[in-house]
Amino acid sequence: MLKAHQGAEVDIIDRLPTPFGLVRSGVAPDHPETKIVTNQFSRVPQNERCSFFGNVSIGSSVSLSELREMYHVVVLAYGAESDRILGIPGEDLAGTHSAREFVWWYNGHPDCRNLAPDLKSTDTAVILGQGNVALDVARILLRPTMELATTDISSHALGALEESRIRKVYLVGRRGPVQAACTAKELREVLGIKDLYIHIQEADLLKTPTDEEELKNSRIQRRVYELLSKAAVSGHSHPSSGQRELHFVFFRKPDRFIDSDDRSGHIAGVRVEKTMLKESAGAGKQIAVGTGQFEDLECGLVLKSIGYKSIPVDGLPFDHHKGIVPNARGRVLSNTSDLTQLEEGLYVCGWLKRGPTGIIATNLYCAEETIASINEDIEKGVLASTSNMPKPGREGLLQLLETIHRTENYCSKDERIVLFGDGHHEMTRKEHIQYLKQWMTSEERLKNLNKLSDLAVKHYNEKSNSKYEFVKFVKATVLPHRGFLYHITFEAKEKDAVDGQSITFQAKVYDGRKLWDTEPDRFLDSDDRSGHVADVLFEKTMLKVTPTLCGKAN
Numbered sequence: 001m002l003k004a005h006q007g008a009e010v011d012i013i014d015r016l017p018t019p020f021g022l023v024r025s026g027v028a029p030d031h032p033e034t035k036i037v038t039n040q041f042s043r044v045p046q047n048e049r050c051s052f053f054g055n056v057s058i059g060s061s062v063s064l065s066e067l068r069e070m071y072h073v074v075v076l077a078y079g080a081e082s083d084r085i086l087g088i089p090g091e092d093l094a095g096t097h098s099a100r101e102f103v104w105w106y107n108g109h110p111d112c113r114n115l116a117p118d119l120k121s122t123d124t125a126v127i128l129g130q131g132n133v134a135l136d137v138a139r140i141l142l143r144p145t146m147e148l149a150t151t152d153i154s155s156h157a158l159g160a161l162e163e164s165r166i167r168k169v170y171l172v173g174r175r176g177p178v179q180a181a182c183t184a185k186e187l188r189e190v191l192g193i194k195d196l197y198i199h200i201q202e203a204d205l206l207k208t209p210t211d212e213e214e215l216k217n218s219r220i221q222r223r224v225y226e227l228l229s230k231a232a233v234s235g236h237s238h239p240s241s242g243q244r245e246l247h248f249v250f251f252r253k254p255d256r257f258i259d260s261d262d263r264s265g266h267i268a269g270v271r272v273e274k275t276m277l278k279e280s281a282g283a284g285k286q287i288a289v290g291t292g293q294f295e296d297l298e299c300g301l302v303l304k305s306i307g308y309k310s311i312p313v314d315g316l317p318f319d320h321h322k323g324i325v326p327n328a329r330g331r332v333l334s335n336t337s338d339l340t341q342l343e344e345g346l347y348v349c350g351w352l353k354r355g356p357t358g359i360i361a362t363n364l365y366c367a368e369e370t371i372a373s374i375n376e377d378i379e380k381g382v383l384a385s386t387s388n389m390p391k392p393g394r395e396g397l398l399q400l401l402e403t404i405h406r407t408e409n410y411c412s413k414d415e416r417i418v419l420f421g422d423g424h425h426e427m428t429r430k431e432h433i434q435y436l437k438q439w440m441t442s443e444e445r446l447k448n449l450n451k452l453s454d455l456a457v458k459h460y461n462e463k464s465n466s467k468y469e470f471v472k473f474v475k476a477t478v479l480p481h482r483g484f485l486y487h488i489t490f491e492a493k494e495k496d497a498v499d500g501q502s503i504t505f506q507a508k509v510y511d512g513r514k515l516w517d518t519e520p521d522r523f524l525d526s527d528d529r530s531g532h533v534a535d536v537l538f539e540k541t542m543l544k545v546t547p548t549l550c551g552k553a554n
Ligand SMILES: Cc1cc2nc3c(=O)[nH]c(=O)nc-3n(C[C@H](O)[C@H](O)[C@H](O)COP(=O)(O)OP(=O)(O)OC[C@H]3O[C@@H](n4cnc5c(N)ncnc54)[C@H](O)[C@@H]3O)c2cc1C
Pocket: 013, 014, 015, 016, 019, 020, 021, 022, 023, 026, 027, 028, 031, 034, 056, 057, 058, 059, 077, 078, 079, 080, 081, 103, 133, 136, 349, 350, 351, 352, 357, 358, 359, 360, 361, 363
């Protein structure tokens, strides 16, 4: 958008204080090369027409209709943050989690920081699903922690994994090795874990003619099948004592979760039903059907990796069957079945548009398609009715978020948050506000606020081609709603002014990177660990300074 429209201003809103979505909270910590893409993303808000607003949630901080009133174009890209469910008995027993929660936990996502999966009272975990997310989860459970320690895994997860008793992991799939939904790279990685015993039933590798045809049509499936076949015959027939084990369990579907006798309400195993493939649908479409034969897999931990699910916000058309926002090349449709009924100015992108599949690069093409639709609509004048009228945009959003109502809303939430700045603090939101107030008055901080004011003057000079110099800091408030917006009042005077009178300035300084998270080093470089927030503000690109001249001091 920024490239295509030189006049456009773009505000990125995220419910978390940090940007990058699943690249940060999904991609596995031992895949740092994948996360390099964040360097590219970070360049976007360096554009002075772009801002990042963290801690602003669509649906609670701001409604969709409010956003649509404030902006000419709204693009929804809030992903898929819920889970598909199996709908079988015992799904809520303690010791069962979705893979999403587990992944968020090891990646330090604030929502799952306190998940505390029990890795101590059992030596066996069952992972339901055999896609790449399932393989990520298996790898994190089985990989030597010494290797994980060199990654950016969250420290709470590393500590728990170091003490983990999990030795045996079952990866359960409804269909066979020909249909395994993972890719070769991820499979090779898990098969290559140091000193890991791999078990695959050789009988499961037998292929039907339909399987053969399926393999002929897909190079990825061929590679996966070859890797599994090789793993089935290489290695020892039994694990050595204490060796970690990974069991690929094909042709099994979960039937129920089994409650423990001695720890009521806690998982003790999964009853699975053997399946066979119904070939009638043809190659690539074979489905698994139950055979009526059951067996139990004993375990104390279950991670369900059966897919993510998007959730609608108020006022958003939603296709509940497909779990996506109905759209035509990114244009939101008012109603699933009618391609002509469009929601003016409303677009969608990413997993919310296509469903929870595809890698990071897939979203790039997806975004290009949505942007092309926006461009076409602008050119065709579809948005003309609104674009000729100014809309409040960023200022409107800031005003809205500043209202007392929103602040109260913020205070009333009792959830705990983790704040970084001066070391590590965990606190409720109320305590957080208190903390921010104190933070603002400490001497050390005042020094930094002086620097911040000085920076604001320089920005103002650059923008307005004037020559003010900072005189003194007056006061500052932090908008607790997001924790990142500073309203600073300070005095400055014109450099060569004869009367030398000071003028009061107010600057809004927005920092999208100050973290409320457990892992500041996850995407900030070492300079940021100093704990001096103002220094971070100086160095970080997401800093926004909007100084406004507001009158002469007395
Ligand atoms: C476990 C896992 C591992 C993966 N590993 C890889 C990999 O190695 N390589 C690869 O290429 N791809 C990988 N992917 C896929 C990749 O992460 C996704 O394709 C991509 O992140 C989807 O982008 P998105 O923008 O649609 O959603 P997301 O990345 O989920 O971004 C959605 C954003 O919206 C925010 N949000 C949610 N609700 C709200 C709200 N109400 N208000 C405001 N903001 C909101 C979220 O905080 C988040 O920042 C992985 C996915 C998962 C789940």
